Amino acid sequence: MERLESGRARLAQHWRNPAVRNLAVILGILLILCIAFAIWYSRYSSAQLKQEWLDREAARVGLLAAENPEWAEEWIGLLARSTSPSPDETENGHRILERYGLDTAIRSGWLPVIGDYRNRTLWSLILGACGILVLAAALIYRESSRQQRTIRRLAVSMENAVKHNKPMAYRLYEDGDLGLLASGALELSVRLRETIEQLHREKAFLKDTVADISHQLKTPLASLMIYVDLLQDRRLNTDHAAEFLDRCRRELDRMEWLTLTLLKLARLEADALEMNIxxxxxxxxxxxxxxxxxxxxxxxxxxxxxxxxxxxxxxxxxxxxxxxxxxxxxxxxxxxxxxxxxxxxxxxxxxxxxxxxxxxxxxxxxxxxxxxxxxKFYRSSDSGSGVxxxxxxxxxxxxxxxxxxxxxxxxxxxxxxxxxxxxxxxxxxxxxxxxx
Missing domain, CATH: 3.30.565.10 (Histidine kinase-like ATPase, C-terminal domain)
Known part of the structure; x- marks a missing residue:
């Protein structure tokens, strides 16, 4: 797994995070839903506006046909005309409408078609936005809950590893920062367990070594005490005194060799001894x-x-x-x-x-x-004189x-x-x- 360098992470490194990719997928889904809703609503609103306009015009044509059939035919002809009105006709029509107060300052509520279209658009947009926000919140909450569950499992697993010296029960293998965190936590727990086991081994080794050293030194020390007591006897002749002194010397040499050898072993095992190879x-x-x-x-x-x-x-x-x-x-x-x-x-x-x-x-x-x-201190037989x-x-x-x-x-x-x-x-x- 690639390690991220310290400092600002690049876009490619951000993209390796599953959470970033999932968030991008969520935003993509929401964008597609917004576009689909806009397309659907534009078609639906235009169809509704067209239907209401036709209904309004049909009512006027029916009213004119009941009173003045010739005016109804002429009105229908104007409505069905495919050519656009000229600017003069449009300006002339606006002047006529202004006489009856029908200008841009008129309130939308006085025109039922416009009022209905405004209310429908307002509530449709509000409901659509609320729906998309609820969906976005649900998706983000789902992704956030997944990450929280993952982090919690890692935390519980690390706690068991640290406090109870247990192997991590939960392991996460994925890219991104969370994957690096999980990998680092796993490596840390393994090294911690190895360190604790090493400490136990060293403690047991130290205990055995101290016991072996005390056992090995007990014999020459006891011999030295006996020989010293004998040498203090004034009745001891010169030949025996020389023999006892020679034995004391041998026991001291043995203790010196044992001590120096143990120091050499300790320096070698602690990697504190430099060799000139x-x-x-x-x-x-x-x-x-x-x-x-x-x-x-x-x-x-x-x-x-x-x-x-x-x-x-x-x-x-x-x-x-x-x-x-x-x-x-x-x-x-x-x-x-x-x-x-x-x-x-x-x-x-x-x-x-x-x-x-x-x-x-x-x-x-x-x-x-x-x-x-x-x-150390292991002897396969008693035939040798070593320790x-x-x-x-x-x-x-x-x-x-x-x-x-x-x-x-x-x-x-x-x-x-x-x-x-x-x-x-x-x-x-x-x-x-x-x-x-």
Whole structure:
């Protein structure tokens, strides 16, 4: 539906309004009725005037025929004469009539034909005008009532949408300003419902997040309190004190990592994190990610195997953030791989995308857990040491690059994560799109 620009509307835009078209139809009908009434009344009035004139002349001829038949014949001859009287004859006749007071100053009531014609014309015009006005009022009232019913239905539907969060039950699809108003009201109600639903989802998410954070922080805090109480014991020897201090340090590191990861997720979800996406070699980013988890792999006894990357593999990405996403995938694979196992990292490239595979030799993911593994604080098993934030963070970072992160089971055992990045990503912000 075409939007009307602000300012004065053109005639064509006015004509798109059904109310304007209906009013034009009403005025056209009234005009036709007025013309038809004028034609009918002119014929009717002339016929009546002619009949009354003939009756008057017939009465005079009958009176003359009874008294002077020869004058009646002469009078009839004058009446039937087709030629127009000369100016002299007309002037002479007026002088004769003036002798008897029959001039232009005579009152119409003294001439019955003229009086009857005047009264008939007056009342016919009054009744005709009243009839046309009544018809015009009825048609305009009908059109106005239709518009009022439409506006009232829209108002009631909008009230239900605003106050009761219900979808608009009444929808109007037509051109013109009222159609634009109805379309805008429908769009507003849809956005309002989406906003309310989003607020409910965010409220539920905030509630769950607070509960999960409190649960995750409760364990390290309890451990810290116990270790602090033990350290305050003067009977504690030096070796135990060093061990307790090391455990306190690990718990503090865990709390710091949890807090920083939650802040990163919050910034990514709020679209408040700017990424410096440049076309650069992806293999260098992968090597940095492998280096960051090499110590964890050594402690776990897991070997990381990186297949040779295709030549000149350059992908638009932010090396820091994408490296963190790959590192989280590697950490997850290492944690779920058995000691002496292997984590393989492979490549796949086409003219449209580049895909990175991270494969482990763990027990795999159960089918009922697959739809939930990218949710915050979700853990498919107790074999890992994570808290369920690495995969959601990796997924948010990949999607910020315009890519897709997915997971499948490996028929040979284990799990395969697929990180797909487009070679020509779309703009991540709608403001960067060119408006057509």
């Amino acid at each position: 440049n076309e650069s070699p992806l293999q260098a980013t992968v090597q940095e990610a492998v280096s960051s988890v090499s110590r964890l792999a050594e402690d776990k006894g897991v070997r990381i195997v990186v297949n040779a990357a295709p030549a000149s593999l350059a992908v638009p990405h932010d090396a820091h953030w994408l490296g963190e996403a790959i590192a989280n995938l590697l950490k997850n694979a290492i944690e779920h791989s058995p000691a002496g196992g292997e984590v393989a990292l492979g490549w796949e490239q086409s003219n449209v995308f580049t895909r990175l595979h991270v494969q482990d030799q763990g027990p795999g993911i159960r089918a009922q857990d697959l739809p939930h593994i990218f949710k 369920g934030l690495g995969l959601p963070l990796a997924k948010s970072i990949v999607e910020k690059h315009g890519g897709v992160l997915s997971v499948t089971d490996n028929p040979a055992g284990g799990t395969i994560f697929h990180l797909t990045l487009p070679l020509h990503p779309f703009p991540s912000s709608p403001s960067n799109l060119t408006e057509l």
